[in-house]
Amino acid sequence: MNSLLSLILGRRLANREVQRRKIGAFAGVPAMGLDAIGSSSYGPEAALTILAPLGAASLDYILPITAAILVLLAILYVSYRQTIHAYPSSGGAYTVAKENLGTQASLLAAAALMVDYILNVAVAISAGIAALVSAFPALAPHTLMLCLATLTIITLANLRGTGEAGRMWALPTYTFVASFAVVIGMGVAKAIASGGHPAPIAPPPPLADSAAAAGLWLALRSFSAGCTAMTGVEAVSNGISAFREPSTRYARRTLLSIVLILGVLLAGIAYLVQAYGIGAMDQTQDGYQSVLSQLAAAVAGRGVLYYIAIGSLLCVLVLSANTSFVDFPRLCQMVARDSFLPRAFAVAGRRLVYDVGILYLASTAALLLIAFGGITDRLIPMFAIGAFLTFTLSQTGMVVHWHREQKKTRHVDSHVAARLAVNAVGATTTGVALAVILTTKFIEGAWITVLVIPAVIFLLRKIRQYYDEVGARTRKVEPLAITHVDPPIVIVPTENWSRLTDRALAFALQISPDVIGVHLTSLNGPDDDSEKETHLREQWRIDVEEPVRAAGITPPRLVVLPSHYRNIHGPLLKFISEVEEKQPDRQIAVVIPELVKLTWWQHLLHTHRARRLRAALLRYGGSRLVVMNIPWYLEEPRPAEALEPEAAPPAHRPHVIRARAR
C-alpha cells in the first residue's frame, strides 16, 4: 500500500523540506497562470460572438473593446501587485476581505472563489476535450472518459506537489506562448508590410455585411463577455504561499509574466482579427473553427506551426484546470484554519500539499463532469461572476486597507494615497464589470451562482458554529482537578479463555484490585455448544483464583452472562450500568484483548468481535467508562516498520540499513 503510494505520489516529505518544495516564476506561470493565459482563447471569441450579428462591422468594435479590457487588466495588475506587497503571506481575496471588510465579506469571497475554482476545473477540462473531439470526431463517444482521465492526471500531478505539476506543464505552456508569439509577430509584420490588409494564407470565411445596428447595450455585453479573458488573474494572489522566499518577489514576477503574456496575446489577437477580417463562427454549425484557429491558419497556413500552435492551445485549455488545483486547496486551508471548513482541509498531506482540498476539488469536478456527461457549456455563464465578485471584494478591501494606513500614519502619504486611488479605480471598474456581467448573464445561468454562493456561506457558518460549540464544551477552563484517585473497577470480557485473556487479566490485576471476569455464552447462536457454567467456574478457581491468591492479591470474581442476541456489547453494557449504579464514584475499565491482524486474509478469518465491542462501548458506554485494548501478536511487530519507509528518502535507505548493521 505504502510502496504503491510512494510509486505514484513519491515518498512522504518531512516538514523541514517545505522550502525546497516551493516554486519560482518558471514553474509558477504554468502552475497558476494557465487559467489566465488560456482565457486569451475564449475571451476574444466570446466578445466577437456577441458582436456577430453586426457582421463585418463587428471588427470596428473589437479594438476599442479590447483596449478597455487591457486598461482593466493593467489596473488589476497594479492593484494585485500592491495587494501582494501588503499581504505577503497570503494576499488572496479571502484574507484581504477578512482583514478589512469583516467576516461576512470574507465568506462571500471564499464562497465565490470556491464555486469559481470548481467550475473552472470542469469547464476547462471539458472545453479542452471538446476541442480535441472536434478535431478527432472518432473520440466523441469517449468524451466523458477522456475528461475523467485528464482530471485524474492533473489530480495526481498536484498530489505529488505544486512544483511537480508546474514543471510538468511547463513544456506545453511555453510552447503555446512561443508559437503564438511567432504567429502574432508574423501576422503583425505582414499586416504592416501590406499596409494593414494582409493576404491570408488560409482565408477565413467571409463576414456578412452589417445586419443589425450597433448600440451601447451590445457593446457592454461584448465587453462583459470579453472580460472572461481576465479570470485567473487573481490566482497568484491566492497562491503566494506556494512561492519560495522572498515569496513577494517571485509572486510579483509570476504575476507580471502572466499579465504580459495575456496582454500581448489579447492585443495581438484583436489587431489581427481586425486586419484579417476574422469573425466568430457559430459553434453549433458544422465546420466551426475557433477564432484562434482561423487566425493561425490565416497568418501561417495549415502547416507545422499551425498544428504546434493549436495543439499546445488545446493542452493549455485542458491544463488551465491546474490553477484551481493550486489555489483551491490553499484557500480551503485558510478557511479551515478559521474553522469554517472541516479541519482536515488544513492538514498538509504526504507531499506537503493539502490533499483533502485537492481530492475534494477533483471529486466535485468529477461529479459535475459526470452529471453533464463531459459537456459543461451550460456552466460557462455561471463562471465569470465568482472571479469579478472576488476582484471587487479584494479591491474594496484594499481601499479600506490604505485608508487605515493613512489614518495610522496621521499625515497624508502620497504613496499610500496613490495606492488607494489605484485600488479605488480597480474596485469601481471591476464592480461595474460585475454588474454588467450579472445583468447580461443572469437569465443564461448566472442566477444559479447567485443562489449557490449564499448556500455555501450558510454551510461555512454552520461548520464554524459546530466547532465553536465543541470548542466551548472542551475548552480547559481550570487547572486539572484531582477528585478521587481510587483505581477503576476492571472488567475483562471474553468468549473463551486463552493466553489472550490471561494477558488481559494479568494487566487488569496490575492496575486495580477490583477485577471482574465476564464470560459470555451463546454468542454464536442457539446451537452454541459452549462449556457449562459449573465447568467454567471450576476452571476459573484453578486457573485464576488460586494463583492470584497465592501471589497475595484479592482474586477476581467470575460472572457468566448469556448473550441472547449474539452480541457481546448488549449484556456487557447492561452489566456495566449495574456495576455503575452500585459504585457511583468509581470509573469502569473494560480490558479487551485483541488479536492484531496484519494481512487482508486475516481480516476475513476473524469475526472482529473485539473491534465491534470496542466501537459499541465507546459509542454507548458513557463518560465513566475507559476501554483498554491489549494487542496480541502472532509475530511481534517491529515499530521501525512504521517509521523507516518515511524517515529517509528511498535512495538513502540501503545506506541507513548498512550503517545500523555495524
Added chain:
Amino acid sequence: MNSLLSLILGRRLANREVQRRKIGAFAGVPAMGLDAIGSSSYGPEAALTILAPLGAASLDYILPITAAILVLLAILYVSYRQTIHAYPSSGGAYTVAKENLGTQASLLAAAALMVDYILNVAVAISAGIAALVSAFPALAPHTLMLCLATLTIITLANLRGTGEAGRMWALPTYTFVASFAVVIGMGVAKAIASGGHPAPIAPPPPLADSAAAAGLWLALRSFSAGCTAMTGVEAVSNGISAFREPSTRYARRTLLSIVLILGVLLAGIAYLVQAYGIGAMDQTQDGYQSVLSQLAAAVAGRGVLYYIAIGSLLCVLVLSANTSFVDFPRLCQMVARDSFLPRAFAVAGRRLVYDVGILYLASTAALLLIAFGGITDRLIPMFAIGAFLTFTLSQTGMVVHWHREQKKTRHVDSHVAARLAVNAVGATTTGVALAVILTTKFIEGAWITVLVIPAVIFLLRKIRQYYDEVGARTRKVEPLAITHVDPPIVIVPTENWSRLTDRALAFALQISPDVIGVHLTSLNGPDDDSEKETHLREQWRIDVEEPVRAAGITPPRLVVLPSHYRNIHGPLLKFISEVEEKQPDRQIAVVIPELVKLTWWQHLLHTHRARRLRAALLRYGGSRLVVMNIPWYLEEPRPAEALEPEAAPPAHRPHVIRARAR
C-alpha cells in the same frame, strides 16, 4: 440503519426463539424441495434430447430409462431415510463422510456440495429467466437485471428466515404440483380411454423416423442425462437442522413428499410423452417448446390450465435456487465449526440464519451471473457431478456406518444387514451413475468441476491450518502467571490541552504513579503555528504539576515532540520504544481521549487522529503496550439505546415503555 434493517429483514431474534423459527413439511417442501421437483422439467427433457437422433424410436427407450431412474430414486429415498434416522442432527454427506470415511472424504463432500449449491443458484435463476424471456422476447435486453433482481428477492427472503422463504414459495410450489397432477391425471385418463393413443388437443410437432441406430452408449448417456432429475434429493439430509422437533419425523415426511411428487411427475411424464409422441425439440431453433410445454398443450390445450401450469413451472424453476439458500449456509456452518471455513460462517445472524453463508452464496452466484451475462447454459455440464459425488460419498459412508454398527452389536442383526445392503446398492448405483456422467460430460465442461473441487479442498485445508496455528499459539496451557504487579508507565499524548486531555490525565494518575504527558507539535504541516515550548511548559506547571502536587501525588512530566511527518504515531512509537528500553520490566499504557462522533457529518468534521493513532499503536506497538480509550461525549449516551430496539419484539415495545414510565 437499524430501523431500515428491521423493515426489510424483521427484528433481531433472541436465541430462545429458535424453536419457533423451525419449519415443518408444509414449508419444508418449497424451502428444500424445489431443486428436486424442478428437476422433473429438465431431467426427462435432457434424456429425450440425447435420444433425439433416434426420432420416433426414441419413445421406445424413454420408459425403460425412466424406470431405471425411478429405481435409483427409490434406492436414494430409502437410504437417505436411513441416514436421517442414523444422524438426526445433521445427516448431510459432510457429516456422514466425516464420521465414517475421514476428513479427506468429508472435505471432498463439502467442496462438491458447495460448488454444486453455488452453480444451482446461478443455473436455476438463469434457466427460469430464460424461460420467461422466451415467452416475452421484449424482456431479452434485461436478462441480467432480471436475474439479479430475482437473486436479490430470494436472498432477502432467506435472510428473513428459512420458514419465511418456505411459506413465501408455498403458493407457486403447490400450484405447480396441483396443476401438473391435473394435467397428468387428465392425460393418463385420456390415454387409457383411447386405448393408448389419445388425440392431442394442440398436437406436438411430428417426430422423424428413426434416423440413427440405438446402442448401449446412447442409452447410458440418455440415462445419465436423465439422472439430473435427481439432483436436489440430498437437500433434506443437509438441512435437517431447519426442522422443528421431532426433526427426524418432519425431515422424513418432507423427503417422502418430495420423492413422491418427483416420482409421480417423472413416471407420468414418461408415460404421456410416449403416448402423445412428444420428443425434445432443438433449443437453438426458433419455435422451440419444452417437453412439458408440448405435453401440457397436447393434454389440456392452450387454455387457462396450460398457462397456470407453465407459469407455476417457471416460478418453480427460478425458486429451485432456494434449496441452495437453505442448505449452503447450514453446510458452511458445520464446516466452519470444524475450522475449515472462516468463523463468521458459524455465527447465527439477526434472524437466526447464517447470514454470512447466505450473503456469500448470493454474491458468488451474482458474480457468476454477471460473468456469463445471465446465460449460464455452459455451467450445466458442471452441475450433476457434485450431486452424484455427494450421493456416492454419503451412501459409502453409511455402508461403513452399518458395518461398524454390526461390529458393535457383535451378532448379525438382520435389520442392520438390510440397511447396509440398501446403502451398498445405493452407493454402487450412484457410483456407476457418477462414472457415466463424468465420462459423458467430461469434455463438455465437467472437467472444470474436477479442477475446482481440489482447489476448494486446498483452500479449506489452508484455513484450518491457519486456525490450528493460531489455536496452538493462543491456547492456555498453564494457570494465570502473576509475574510482576508494578503499574504500567502511562503516556498521555495530545495535540492540544483541553478538558479531554484533563480527563485522560486524571485517569492516568488513578492507575499509575508514572505518568508522562506528550505534546506533539507541527502535526498540521510546516506552517503549524502551535504554541511555543516555553509557554507550554509554563502552562503545564500551573495547570497540571501544581494541583497534582497539592493532591500529594508525584506530578507527571511533560515531553514535547515535534512530528516531522505530521503523524502522531511516528514520534510516539519512537518515544515508546525508548521508554521500553529504559524500563525493560514495565508495561506501557497510552491513554487516548476520543471525542465520540454520533452522526455522519461529525465524522466529516473531525480528523480522526485518535482512531488512527489507536490503529497504528495496536498494529506496531508490540505486546508490552496497552492502548486505553477515554470516550468524551458532547451528549452523554444512554446505553439503553443500544439494547432496547433488540430486546423486545416491536409490537410489545410501547407497552414496555409505558410500564417503565410508571
